[in-house]
Amino acid sequence: MAAPEQISSLQNPRLKRLVRLRDRRARDEEGVFLIEGYREIRRALEKGVRLQELHFAPAWFLGENEPALLATAEAAGARLCELGKEAFAKVAYRERPDGLLAVATQWKRTLDDLVLPASPLLLVVEGIEKPGNLGTLLRGADAAGCHAVIVCDPVTDIFNPNVVRASTGVLFGVPLVVAESPAVHAWLRPRGIRIAATTPAAERRYTEADLRGPLAVVMGSEQYGLSEFWLQHADLPVRIPMAGQADSLNVAMAAIITLFEAVRQRTGG
Amino acid sequence: MAAPEQISSLQNPRLKRLVRLRDRRARDEEGVFLIEGYREIRRALEKGVRLQELHFAPAWFLGENEPALLATAEAAGARLCELGKEAFAKVAYRERPDGLLAVATQWKRTLDDLVLPASPLLLVVEGIEKPGNLGTLLRGADAAGCHAVIVCDPVTDIFNPNVVRASTGVLFGVPLVVAESPAVHAWLRPRGIRIAATTPAAERRYTEADLRGPLAVVMGSEQYGLSEFWLQHADLPVRIPMAGQADSLNVAMAAIITLFEAVRQRTGG
Numbered sequence: 133m134a135a136p137e138q139i140s141s142l143q144n145p146r147l148k149r150l151v152r153l154r155d156r157r158a159r160d161e162e163g164v165f166l167i168e169g170y171r172e173i174r175r176a177l178e179k180g181v182r183l184q185e186l187h188f189a190p191a192w193f194l195g196e197n198e199p200a201l202l203a204t205a206e207a208a209g210a211r212l213c214e215l216g217k218e219a220f221a222k223v224a225y226r227e228r229p230d231g232l233l234a235v236a237t238q239w240k241r242t243l244d245d246l247v248l249p250a251s252p253l254l255l256v257v258e259g260i261e262k263p264g265n266l267g268t269l270l271r272g273a274d275a276a277g278c279h280a281v282i283v284c285d286p287v288t289d290i291f292n293p294n295v296v297r298a299s300t301g302v303l304f305g306v307p308l309v310v311a312e313s314p315a316v317h318a319w320l321r322p323r324g325i326r327i328a329a330t331t332p333a334a335e336r337r338y339t340e341a342d343l344r345g346p347l348a349v350v351m352g353s354e355q356y357g358l359s360e361f362w363l364q365h366a367d368l369p370v371r372i373p374m375a376g377q378a379d380s381l382n383v384a385m386a387a388i389i390t391l392f393e394a395v396r397q398r399t400g401g
Numbered sequence: 402m403a404a405p406e407q408i409s410s411l412q413n414p415r416l417k418r419l420v421r422l423r424d425r426r427a428r429d430e431e432g433v434f435l436i437e438g439y440r441e442i443r444r445a446l447e448k449g450v451r452l453q454e455l456h457f458a459p460a461w462f463l464g465e466n467e468p469a470l471l472a473t474a475e476a477a478g479a480r481l482c483e484l485g486k487e488a489f490a491k492v493a494y495r496e497r498p499d500g501l502l503a504v505a506t507q508w509k510r511t512l513d514d515l516v517l518p519a520s521p522l523l524l525v526v527e528g529i530e531k532p533g534n535l536g537t538l539l540r541g542a543d544a545a546g547c548h549a550v551i552v553c554d555p556v557t558d559i560f561n562p563n564v565v566r567a568s569t570g571v572l573f574g575v576p577l578v579v580a581e582s583p584a585v586h587a588w589l590r591p592r593g594i595r596i597a598a599t600t601p602a603a604e605r606r607y608t609e610a611d612l613r614g615p616l617a618v619v620m621g622s623e624q625y626g627l628s629e630f631w632l633q634h635a636d637l638p639v640r641i642p643m644a645g646q647a648d649s650l651n652v653a654m655a656a657i658i659t660l661f662e663a664v665r666q667r668t669g670g
Contacts, residue, residue: 175646272654277644302649339665373664375546377444380571385541388654389661395642396608396662 138214146213150187150223150233156289159238165291167234168225170194174201175301182237183210189220192231201232210234225293238291241309243282243319251346252279252325253394255387256316258362259353261287267298268384269351273306276391280307282316287353313361320348328394329358329366330386338370343394351387407483415482419456419492419502425558428507434560436503437494439463443470444570451506452479458489461500470501479503494562507560510578512551512588520615521548521594522663524656525585527631528622530556536567537653538620542575545660549576551585556622582630589617597663598627598635599655607639612663620656 139146150166152158159165164184167176176183186205188198206212215223223233248254255273260266266288273281283290290310296303311319320327325346330338350366352358363369372389374381381389408415419435421427428434433453436445445452455474457467475481484492492502517523524542529535535557542550552559559579565572580588589596594615599607619635621627632638641650641658650658 268654271646271649271651274645275641275643275649275654300646300648302646305645372544372661373668374544376543376574377540377569377571379569380540380544382540385537385544385654385657388657392641392658393661393665399642 139216139219141219144219147215147219147223150235153235154225154293156292159289159291163238164235165238165296166225166293167236167296168229168232168293169297170198170201170230170232172296172301173205173232173234176234176236176304177201177204177208179304181304183208183234184237185213185235186210187213187215187220187223187233187235189215189217189231191217192220192229194230198232205234226297241307243309243311243316246280246307246309248279251344253391253398254278254280254282254325254348255391256282256284256348256350257383257387258284258313258350258359259287259356260383261354263288263292263294264298265354265382265384266290267295267300267303269387270295270299270302270306270308272384272388272391274302276388276395278306278391280309282348283308283310284313284316286310313359317361317365326367327362327365328368328370328390329362330372330390331358331363331366331369332371332374334369334371336368336370338372338390338393341368341370343368343397347394349387349390349394351383354383408485408488410488413488416484416488416492419504422504423494423562425561428558428560432507433504434507434565435494435562436505436565437498437501437562438566439467439470439499439501441565441570442474442501442503445503445505445573446470446473446477448573450573452477452503453506454482454504455479456482456484456489456492456502456504458484458486458498458500460486461489461498463499467501474503495566510576512578512580512584515549515576515578517548520613522660522667523547523549523551523594523617524660525551525553525617525619526652526656527553527582527619527628528556528625529652530623532557532561532563533567534623534651534653535559536564536569536572538656539564539568539571539575539577541653541657541660543571545657545664547575547660549578551617552577552579553582553585555579582628586630586634595636596631596634597637597639597659598631599641599659600627600632600635600638601640601643603638603640605637605639607641607659607662610637610639612637612666616663618656618659618663620652623652
């Protein structure tokens with residue numbers, strides 16, 4: 133690999149920019165986002181995410197595979213930039229950095245970009261506020277084999293560093309579309325995709341509904357639950373029976389329970 | 402209520418002690434733990450947790466119900482101690498404090514303290530490292546109506562402030578026992594409680610096993626999964642079918658999926 137640039141001064145404008153990219157406005161202005169950590173960067177490369185820059189600090193490396201990752205990134209077009217230990221600590225987002233921080237190109241998928249099988253399973257989430265929850269929802273959708281995740285009216289943006297981290301790289305694999313709720317509904321309807329929505333007000337348990345066939349599981353925001361819009365348009369309003377405290381299940385847990393029941397039914401379990 | 406003590410100096414030994422109680426050793430020496438936040442403290446009081454002290458800073462209060470909570474706590478025997486805004490910021494554990502921090506008495510339950518129905522559903526977790534995961538596991542167990550949670554060989558202690566927070570107060574409600582794995586197994590066996598353990602190596606899906614009757618769902622640690630001990634003693638080794646990345650499901654998600662399948666089967670869903 134070519135001799136990388138090296139930066140050690142904490143006043144360097146490039147370091148300042150990396151810190152600025154934690155803010156959504158700075159990310160969106162440049163059309164980029166941050167990916168920190170060996171595992172996440174490796175997955176981004178595997179999934180064809182375009183890395184513009186890969187900042188690295190050998191003083192923080194945890195393993196022996198980092199040079200190979202750097203070589204792969206450089207071969208894929210990333211500019212390598214070496215940082216000193218202190219400089220990297222300044223730009224690292226994680227509490228325990230591992231010496232790898234990439235700047236990647238944002239992408240945008242629309243509903244029409246989605247290529248779905250005849251009987252798709254989709255997760256639709258509405259107004260999610262916490263990046264950690266969005267990341268966990270992505271993981272749950274990935275584990276359940278969802279063909280796409282549609283993020284409606286997001287409060288947090290999908291390129292937030294905490295979404296990247298909490299999704300453990302699933303963000304790079306699961307087809308993900310950001311859209312407004314009415315547009316999503318207008319897209320689902322003619323495709324015959326039924327809408328299952330969990331709400332405490334539903335009479336039917338989620339296990340009593342037929343979750344086979346083309347299905348979108350819709351989950352509402354942490355604080356307000358599903359909006360009137362989705363409640364009114366739900367073909368299958370269902371409830372998850374709850375013992376214990378009313379708020380013991382958060383949105384990610386409720387989504388995982390519902391998605392895996394759909395998987396059970398669809399695989400004849 | 403009586404006029405509370407007031408502290409504002411940051412050098413006050415009482416403040417220093419509150420900060421020290423974030424460390425397990427200091428907690429265990431005193432036999433106490435910290436509960437921060439309105440919701441958690443209210444739940445602790447509801448569940449009969451003994452509050453020794455309730456530190457409060459009106460400058461941080463978010464609502465209007467705090468005086469009533471203080472009165473309830475004092476009536477239940479807690480000593481009230483008012484703090485200035487800066488002093489509270491120093492002792493607060495949360496990023497966004499709400500001006501309430503209690504020191505509560507630790508408790509200890511043994512396996513023999515558990516009072517179970519004829520056909521109990523238990524969650525047994527082994528070697529959990531992350532407090533957040535332990536808290537989420539407790540929430541999942543509460544939502545599924547588990548009759549007890551048994552924490553084997555914990556790496557994190559159940560009175561860690563992050564467990565208290567992540568459990569959203571479930572810690573105070575679900576019967577919880579800490580014990581060593583062999584003792585737990587020796588206690589389950591004569592009671593006819595079957596052991597279901599999720600492992601990728603199992604042939605049978607979790608949806609194909611009969612999860613009715615007396616059942617303990619055993620989950621392993623984040624990093625190592627289930628130990629040989631529990632794998633060997635599992636009556637029902639089962640696997641959760643996984644699409645996507647191998648690590649998309651974490652221990653809390655796997656537990657919730659398995660527990661809610663048990664609930665489905667047990668309620669004829």
